[in-house]
Amino acid sequence: MHNRLPLFGDNLAKQLGSAGDDRRTDRSGMLLLVSPPGYGKTTLMEYLANRLGLVFVKINGPAIGHDITSVDPESATNSAAREELKKLNLALEMGNNVMLYIDDIQHCNPEFLQKFISLADGTRKMEGVYNGKPKTYDMKSKKFCVVMAGNPYTETGEKFRIPDMLANRADIYNLGDVIGNTTDLFKLSLIENSLTSHPLLTQLASKNPEDLYPLIQMAKTGKKEGFELKGNHSKQDIEAYIAVLDKVIKVRNVLLKANAAYIASAAMEDSYRVEPPFRLQGSYRDMNKLVSKIVPMMNDEEINTILLSHYQNETQTLTNAAEANLLKFKKMTNMMTSEESDRWDEIKATFLKNNKLKAFGDANNMAQVLSQITEFTDHIEGIKEILKQGFGK
Numbered sequence: 274m275h276n277r278l279p280l281f282g283d284n285l286a287k288q289l290g291s292a293g294d295d296r297r298t299d300r301s302g303m304l305l306l307v308s309p310p311g312y313g314k315t316t317l318m319e320y321l322a323n324r325l326g327l328v329f330v331k332i333n334g335p336a337i338g339h340d341i342t343s344v345d346p347e348s349a350t351n352s353a354a355r356e357e358l359k360k361l362n363l364a365l366e367m368g369n370n371v372m373l374y375i376d377d378i379q380h381c382n383p384e385f386l387q388k389f390i391s392l393a394d395g396t397r398k399m400e401g402v403y404n405g406k407p408k409t410y411d412m413k414s415k416k417f418c419v420v421m422a423g424n425p426y427t428e429t430g431e432k433f434r435i436p437d438m439l440a441n442r443a444d445i446y447n448l449g450d451v452i453g454n455t456t457d458l459f460k461l462s463l464i465e466n467s468l469t470s471h472p473l474l475t476q477l478a479s480k481n482p483e484d485l486y487p488l489i490q491m492a493k494t495g496k497k498e499g500f501e502l503k504g505n506h507s508k509q510d511i512e513a514y515i516a517v518l519d520k521v522i523k524v525r526n527v528l529l530k531a532n533a534a535y536i537a538s539a540a541m542e543d544s545y546r547v548e549p550p551f552r553l554q555g556s557y558r559d560m561n562k563l564v565s566k567i568v569p570m571m572n573d574e575e576i577n578t579i580l581l582s583h584y585q586n587e588t589q590t591l592t593n594a595a596e597a598n599l600l601k602f603k604k605m606t607n608m609m610t611s612e613e614s615d616r617w618d619e620i621k622a623t624f625l626k627n628n629k630l631k632a633f634g635d636a637n638n639m640a641q642v643l644s645q646i647t648e649f650t651d652h653i654e655g656i657k658e659i660l661k662q663g664f665g666k
Contacts, residue, residue, distance in 0.1 A: 311556030
């Protein structure tokens with residue numbers, strides 16, 4: 274298992290028990306994945322469960338919500354949460370050959386998540402309620418693993434804090450950091466994963482998927498000599514593939530910028546921020562949506578239009594700082610006008626001032642005094658600027 278799954282193999286071996294000479298019986302631990310939506314957490318774990326011969330039981334965190342602190346289905350205040358808790362207890366009852374996957378844990382109450390602490394430590398036990406009867410489940414000798422997945426931000430836009438006692442027992446992988454260690458593979462995977470989103474690329478994949486890689490090089494370099502294609506493609510098809518891939522690469526490069534900005538912002542402590550948090554993403558899901566809109570004859574301006582339209586729509590889903598996020602996106606993609614640049618500077622200045630005041634608390638007298646001093650200083654700076662202009666004449 275270690276060799277086949279170099280990324281998560283050690284953790285899953287610790288939870289499930291590895292085969293062969295290094296077989297271990299001291300089963301413990303938990304796998305915790307952190308990344309924005311659309312980076313393939315669920316798809317990846319479904320694939321691994323299938324390859325390992327495990328039943329994949331997915332628990333929907335948002336359906337459970339913040340109000341639920343018990344694993345008892347009867348404690349649920351709505352039918353959706355009740356069904357998820359029934360599914361959770363069914364997974365515990367099944368016991369063997371199960372991967373329990375709890376998705377979007379940022380929507381769950383920390384007290385609920387802490388119910389899994391004893392399952393993750395050496396005791397490998399958990400209290401459950403099956404068919405109305407309390408039970409203690411002992412997973413020490415069972416082929417059973419627990420995987421949790423979450424977003425760096427909650428639905429209100431606040432940074433998600435993993436409960437310490439849970440984090441101490443879990444192996445945590447930030448998929449953004451994982452991606453950073455395999456940058457070239459991630460760049461390529463964005464294109465590979467989007468093939469089925471465009472009819473021409475689907476046609477290419479059905480003829481000979483290996484031809485994708487030399488065609489990408491042709492699109493990047495503008496050269497067609499020295500590359501060998503194995504599929505039966507007409508000259509017209511090859512020209513169309515290259516034209517589409519040229520646009521796909523441009524879209525991919527913009528998404529990489531968004532992805533890097535999102536990861537950097539999510540990793541930053543609020544007290545050190547000099548601009549609003551950036552929450553627009555560059556995920557596989559974003560890539561697929563954009564690639565589906567590409568037409569071979571599009572020019573750069575038209576590509577920028579579909580990018581801007583996509584991210585304008587994405588900002589509408591943000592709970593706050595929608596304008597700031599769109600302006601940040603325009604700045605890093607060189608789509609910003611001079612008026613928008615001035616507005617961005619204004620937003621950053623206001624954010625920085627408010628961030629300084631936040632450390633004192635809104636009701637604190639010191640915060641009020643500091644606010645007044647800051648405002649007075651701004652007025653002084655304005656007067657100085659007017660005087661400079663007067664003397665200049």
